[in-house]
Amino acid sequence: MISLLKKVHLFNQLTESELAQLAGIAYEESYEPGDIVVRQNTTGSEIYVVAEGAVDVFVDGLDDERVLVVLGTGQVFGEMALIGHGYRSASCRASRDGCKAYVILFGDFNTLCENNKNIGYVVMRNIALDLAFKLRHRNLTNM
């Protein structure tokens, strides 16, 4: 698992030891094509890392659902609820090839960050960068 976590931008610039601590609180889940992993407007207590396959991120619109982006290997979702403690802003569905994800519970993550402030600083900085990247992607998609 550590070899994959190294390829996840969220954990960029963490040490091997810190990655091992993260691997210790993560567990693996597999989803069949079409499975809803995260549902919009529900609460959640997990953050997900795509290990294999992809998820479609979509929002329920007035007329129909609208896919915002496909998130492939190494991408993170569910992080906005970690920051804002609010409802999920979008739904995520395993794509046509299914998806394997590493899941980390917010409570376990927060405890880890309390015990190692560097992990908390690095991950929160990377979440900010990831959100900026997603926003830039969205801006380009709408051009």
Place this chain on the structure above:
Amino acid sequence: MSDAIYYKVSYVVEGGGHSGAIINVDEEPVVGEEVVFDGKVFKVTEVTELMPPMGDFGFLHAACRYLRDATAEEISSAA
């Protein structure tokens, strides 16, 4: 383009017919190569830096054009 080991790539499909994808890859995408996501094959038409690199990661934007639906072999090799 950088000393990055991994690349976080924003694939944006020309024409707006597809919402695009964000995928981490080990090698920098290059113009002309084919990429598979969402069961479709796209051709990369432009690669630019989206944000400055940091640590092991480069942050790239790749414009691409839809070519065709992917075969099962293409999908499995992309996974």
